[in-house]
Amino acid sequence: MTLDSSTLPSRSSLVKWFLFILTTKFLWLILFTFLRNPDWNPSFLAGTFGLYGGDSLTYYYPVDQLIKTGQYYGMCRMPGILPVYFPLRFFLTEAHAHEVIVILQVIFDSIATLLLAIIALHVFKSKRAFAVTIFISCATSFVALRNSYLLSDSFCISSLITAFYFLSSYFNSAQKKHLLYAGVFLSWSIFLRQITILAIPVMAIMVVAYHRKDFRKTLYAGLFLGIPVALSLGAWTIRNTITFHRPIVLVAPLEECMFNLTPELAAIRTLIIGMGEDFQPWSKGGGAYWFFNQPINDPLPCPFRENQYTVSMQEADLWQLRADYRAISDPSISHEAHDSLQQSVVLRANKFLTEYKSEHAFQFHVGNKLRFARLFLFPGRIDDIPFPAVDKMNFLQKGIKAWSLVSLWLIHASALLVVFVWILKRQKAWLIWALLPLSFIIALSYLGYIEQRYLATSYPFFILLIAGGLANRKRTRALSAPLH
Numbered sequence: 001m002t003l004d005s006s007t008l009p010s011r012s013s014l015v016k017w018f019l020f021i022l023t024t025k026f027l028w029l030i031l032f033t034f035l036r037n038p039d040w041n042p043s044f045l046a047g048t049f050g051l052y053g054g055d056s057l058t059y060y061y062p063v064d065q066l067i068k069t070g071q072y073y074g075m076c077r078m079p080g081i082l083p084v085y086f087p088l089r090f091f092l093t094e095a096h097a098h099e100v101i102v103i104l105q106v107i108f109d110s111i112a113t114l115l116l117a118i119i120a121l122h123v124f125k126s127k128r129a130f131a132v133t134i135f136i137s138c139a140t141s142f143v144a145l146r147n148s149y150l151l152s153d154s155f156c157i158s159s160l161i162t163a164f165y166f167l168s169s170y171f172n173s174a175q176k177k178h179l180l181y182a183g184v185f186l187s188w189s190i191f192l193r194q195i196t197i198l199a200i201p202v203m204a205i206m207v208v209a210y211h212r213k214d215f216r217k218t219l220y221a222g223l224f225l226g227i228p229v230a231l232s233l234g235a236w237t238i239r240n241t242i243t244f245h246r247p248i249v250l251v252a253p254l255e256e257c258m259f260n261l262t263p264e265l266a267a268i269r270t271l272i273i274g275m276g277e278d279f280q281p282w283s284k285g286g287g288a289y290w291f292f293n294q295p296i297n298d299p300l301p302c303p304f305r306e307n308q309y310t311v312s313m314q315e316a317d318l319w320q321l322r323a324d325y326r327a328i329s330d331p332s333i334s335h336e337a338h339d340s341l342q343q344s345v346v347l348r349a350n351k352f353l354t355e356y357k358s359e360h361a362f363q364f365h366v367g368n369k370l371r372f373a374r375l376f377l378f379p380g381r382i383d384d385i386p387f388p389a390v391d392k393m394n395f396l397q398k399g400i401k402a403w404s405l406v407s408l409w410l411i412h413a414s415a416l417l418v419v420f421v422w423i424l425k426r427q428k429a430w431l432i433w434a435l436l437p438l439s440f441i442i443a444l445s446y447l448g449y450i451e452q453r454y455l456a457t458s459y460p461f462f463i464l465l466i467a468g469g470l471a472n473r474k475r476t477r478a479l480s481a482p483l484h
Contacts, residue, residue: 008121009130014114021138022110028144029106035397037388046150047099051386053453056150060085064094075244076257078236080152080192098150105147105154112158113137115165116460122168123433123464126471133467140407141400142459145384153453156192159185160199161460164436167203167225171210176224183228191232193457194250198439200229206432264325264342267349273448274353275308276368278375280451282383291322307363310355321348373445376455377412381405383452415462418469430468437461 009017033049044052059081062074067089072079084104088097113134120129137143146154163185170178186203189196203225211218233249240248255261261269268291273279277287284294290303302315309315327333328341357364382405387397419434421427437458444454 008118009127017117017134018110018114021113021134022107024138025106025110025113025144025147028141029102029147031400032141032145032148032386035394035400036386037392039388040386046102047095049148050098050102050150051148053149053151053384059152060098060150064089075240075248075252078191078194078251080155080188080190083188084155101150102147105158108158109143109147109154112161112165112460116161116464117467119161119165119168120464120467120471122172123430124468124471129467129471132470133463136411136463136466137460140411140463141385141404142408142411143456145404146453146456148386149384151453152192153456156189156196157457157460159189159192160196160457163189163199164203164461167206170221171206176221179221179224180228183225186225187228187232190229190250191236195440195443195454196457197250198443199436200226202435202439205435209432262342264328264345264349267346268321268325271349271353271356274364274368275304275356276363276371276448277303278450279448283381291325296326308356308360310352310359313352313355317348317352321345321352368448369446372448372450373441376441376445376450377416378409379405379450379452382408411459411462411466414469415465418465421469430465433461433468434465437465 008014029049046052046056058074058077062072062077062079063082063085066072066082066086072082085097085101088100092100116137117130117133120133121127123129143154143157146157163182166178166182166185170176170182182203186196186199189199204222207221207225208218211221237247237249240246244252251257255266269279269288272287272291275287279288280286281288281292283289285300285303287303290300294300302318304315304318306315324341324345328338328345333341382401385401385404387393387401390398390401393401415434415437419431419438422431422434440454440458444450
């Protein structure tokens with residue numbers, strides 16, 4: 001096998017690669033289990049290996065209720081977990097089913113990693129790209145970490161990769177069944193995380209580029225690809241319309257689904273995002289942490305900067321807004337005082353945001369979005385690793401956490417560099433594969449939703465770009481080159 005041969009490795013070779021990936025992924029799971037913080041809250045432990053996230057209940061409880069009552073009550077979570085979890089619950093207890101889910105997440109992640117490497121082979125026509133994709137995916141923990149959590153992220157990432165694998169297979173074989181498979185797995189990824197709906201226009205662009213000016217073939221390919229998506233989303237929307245007497249295409253609005261989103265919390269949260277500050281209350285040093293979690297006697301200063309203030313919103317006004325917000329939860333105040341204070345906080349937060357948009361228009365529409373993208377791609381911390389506080393970590397724990405953060409920076413910096421080089425060289429054929437991860441980053445940065453688990457969906461596709469950059473291909477043919 002020559003290095004630049006685009007021939008798919010033999011079946012025995014693929015099996016060996018898969019076993020290597022599977023072993024590595026299970027090793028990460030074992031490390032995150034046995035190096036786990038011994039003081040971790042027991043309510044967040046799911047059997048031997050698994051962990052519950054803050055949102056786990058919202059994914060699994062509706063399925064358990066479906067089994068008990070025959071009704072799926074969720075309108076805030078799409079039932080993407082149902083195809084896997086529902087059959088398990090017929091044979092296993094809830095606790096054992098959760099343990100099996102973690103194992104299945106590792107296995108599917110391993111399969112998806114191999115499929116991602118095959119995509120690299122399809123697109124960049126290089127065995128080097130194939131190997132690089134596997135080694136980087138296995139050496140970094142950002143996606144492997146998601147396998148430990150009973151959330152939707154792991155299955156979503158794997159499903160999305162599988163969808164693009166079948167799409168790239170169609171570009172190599174022209175078999176329409178691959179389009180149907182791509183549509184099925186794309187639909188599943190959307191039902192797991194709605195943000196992956198952004199993959200629909202990316203796939204559409206790829207199909208148009210593949211068939212060029214052949215409108216008939218483009219239309220047929222689009223129909224085959226879109227049928228599973230249209231049927232599944234259509235059925236879900238009809239179900240919601242019948243159940244809730246209104247058309248809910250994906251999920252209900254945030255204010256209906258976030259049970260603790262009081263009017264004053266929603267107003268301040270919107271203000272924080274509007275001013276370009278981190279909305280995650282656990283992120284120390286961010287705007288949300290200062291407002292919601294930072295102890296009153298903590299000496300850390302107000303994180304908002306002078307160039308963010310407005311005519312009626314100065315630092316003292318934000319301190320007062322924070323004090324009044326916290327006073328609302330004081331059980332000793334009267335009902336009338338509570339309502340009056342709540343209304344005052346909401347009105348001031350809305351007024352501050354309106355002034356901010358007017359007085360700092362460029363910063364609001366452009367500068368803050370770029371800042372969110374920077375914080376998203378190059379954070380100052382790594383979240384979700386279940387280790388103790390830094391001062392209680394051993395050498396291995398510190399090494400893993402440091403590598404997790406540094407590798408995250410390196411992957412993003414390298415991928416962006418590859419995209420920049422391809423732009424300079426007008427490599428349109430390969431740039432099309434940058435649309436997917438970049439569309440996620442742009443959309444989430446625009447919304448200000450920069451939680452790291454949202455970033456994990458883009459991560460494997462950044463690795464794909466790096467693999468292409470390291471393939472050292474000099475071919476600059478048009479878009480059909482990497483699609484055929």
